[in-house]
Amino acid sequence: MLDTTRVQKELVECNRDTAISGVSIDLHDGANLTHLCGSISGPLGTPYEGGTFIIDIQLPSDYPFEPPKMQFITRVWHPNISSQNGAICLDILKDQWSPALTLKTALLSLQALLSAPAPDDPQDAVVAQQYLRDYQKFVGTARHWTDTFAKIATVGIDEKVSKLVEMGFPEELARSVLEAVKGDENAALEKLCSG
């Protein structure tokens, strides 16, 4: 059984100072405490600056004795995060987990991971190779991905719908496709073109 009192305490504690810490957690769907949605702001001075990254959090029934399952929903270009499915390579989410860690500390660790990549222990080999061989190109790609995927939230969905309508798609269809891909403009365009 999931220790719900602890999770509730953690949520209150984490959302108390979101402005300072830059991390926050929300319920993913209604009253289900096992499925949460975290968000972290990209650390300053990195290619991820200015972006907001959404992380899917699944709590196993043995939490906090087992680590939470975390995965990036927002696409991110980083040696330790899969560019394909957002899987994270971080020791504290695996064998170095400790029950004294919380969701907040885990999210802060992810924020730290964004500012200090570990290319020697990569999750995404392509990104890691680029990081090691051509750092400038890596920074460019990472910044581009941040601008493209991590800043969508700042643009309202109506604006995106009107953009697609200008391109010649019917408004109803544009809106439904945009909602299906969670507001990802490029994915919606791809889908509309292929469909």
Place this chain on the structure above:
Amino acid sequence: MADSQRKRVLCKYFVHGACFKGEYCEFSHDWKDQSNNACTFYQKGLCSFGSRCRYDHVKVSCGQAHVPLPLSNARPCIGTGSIQAIHPSNVLLNGECQPSTSSLAEFSVSSKHIFPFSKPAWAQFPDLSVNEDYPLGHDPAAYSLADQPICSFAAAGSCSHGERCPHIHGDQCSICKKHCLHPYRPDEREEHIQLCQKNNQHLEALRFSQDIECSVCLDRVLSKPTPAERKFGILSECDHPFCISCIRNWRSNCPSIGMDVNSTLRACPMCRKLSYFVIPSVIWYSTSEEKQEIVNNYKAKLKTIDCKYFDLGNGTCPFGSSCFYKHAYRDGRLEEVVLRHLDAEDGSIVIAKNIRLSDFLNNLHL
């Protein structure tokens, strides 16, 4: 003296292991002395148990009775005249017990003045014989003050008699604020103060422990719903507080992903320092000495419990000589640990635990 005679009678309470007076008891605590087994009801003429009474139905004359019948004083020696001074309050009410001399009458009237530290009824007899030896007006406070009990009402809280109470009122204990320190028994005072200090320390520690949170469940340990959960699990190597159930859960966790038992699970969740055992405790400690005391008490307690692996010699315990539990055979003999020393080829000495044939075959280079 009556006191010395009384000392020869075995204390009834002592026989049942329930005498609280210890060395201050007026009766003998020596098993060689005879107990007074005369039935007090029979003395008064009626014992409802009749022949089934566990006490002796013998007539004891009052003259002798005041020594061997200390508990028969509920109605002391009515009509015999051999003992005349009774409990001061009884004297005037009791028609048969006429004061024979004027001095005795004076004694009875002014007894409260003369005996400010009057003893309870059962302790009156020595005063009687004393009364014969010492002239009236002699201050009884000069002798046997240490033998007089203190007022139990005052000790428990308040005595309705206040200043006029015939018993000694104990001094106030500065810690528990009760008037329970006997002014003339230094040993007893010392003992009470020490006990009070110990209790006080425990209370202080308990108050301090109330606010301590477990880092795993984020609850205050002593505010958990069930009493079994309201316990700390102290790690041997560091000072981070957890509740016993949380830390035991973590250490006995079987994680689905590859967490290492010896490096991750045995480590403190906070500082990752390895601890080899967890000590349950109802209070948290503030100094390392207190921690050591808790650990020692715990180990001492476990040492009295038979090890289930050793099983009175029928089984083997994987922890061997370092097991915390008792390794004793059925006849009470403790296990003797004999270490086998093996001389290795390079001259060093190895302590062998289990000797396997393969240990020797390896050296044969077959």
